[in-house]
């Protein structure tokens with residue numbers, strides 16, 4: 001039997017401030033758990049970083065923020081990768097796995113404005129920045145009058161565009177803002193009845209090679225069971241729906257009274273059509289619950305909404 005003594009671990013991450021914060025956070029936790037371990041970080045430029053100005057829905061493709069790092073991992077250039085779970089496609093490349101999921105603290109979206117105290121306070125026709133079809137459709141569903149404009153770039157760039165007066169308000173993930181020490185910029189945490197988060201939002205994924213038991217053992221201490229169950233249900237849900245393009249879908253799993261509760265919403269792009277549903281069940285059946293909820297919502301009109309979407313993206 002080959003025993004490999006690992007004392008060096010190379011983490012792959014993107015070079016953005018948020019990604020580096022996340023990689024350093026995981027590196028610190030690993031150093032604390034394994035004092036002998038030498039942990040370093042190697043940064044990568046992904047396709048998603050290169051096209052920071054183009055509307056996300058137009059660049060398309062799965063694994064926009066992950067692929068280059070995954071290739072390096074499969075080649076053995078890095079041992080693990082730290083990603084925002086939200087940025088990971090439902091299906092991973094063969095040979096890779098999510099070896100650990102950290103505890104999720106802040107799954108929700110934040111409304112940020114320098115002028116208005118909440119989404120409700122925005123005047124008629126106000127300009128709100130977001131490039132996420134999910135955020136756009138859910139916000140339009142509540143406020144049909146708003147003028148939603150594309151907003152891309154890293155968290156800092158997006159806040160700068162708000163501060164320059166290009167928008168009356170913007171929406172960003174609470175988790176990203178807090179990680180960057182920008183929690184003070186949050187004007188309102190959007191309630192889930194208005195805006196359900198993206199799959200995996202707020203959780204970090206440690207990706208490793210499926211055959212690398214050494215790395216899997218080293219990162220096992222980072223795993224949070226409740227978050228794993230929630231995101232397993234969310235990702236199973238997404239896997240049923242995903243057609244390759246960005247879709248206006250929100251989904252959120254949580255453990256409530258020992259049971260898994262999974263809520264989801266599918267919308268039309270303009271938010272005028274909205275299908276909402278919720279399922280409760282055994283935490284150990286997370287993936288089954290996710291698929292069941294997806295099937296139910298597809299049957300309840302979700303299929304039609306997705307078909308219209310697929311047609312719209314073909315025409316572009």
Ligand SMILES: NCc1[nH]cc(CCC(=O)O)c1CC(=O)O
Pocket residue numbers: 084085086087155171172173174175176177200201202203204
């Ligand atoms: N879309 C990019 C992205 N990927 C992960 C986060 C935030 C952190 C997280 O959701 O875990 C963000 C920024 C945002 O959506 O505001």
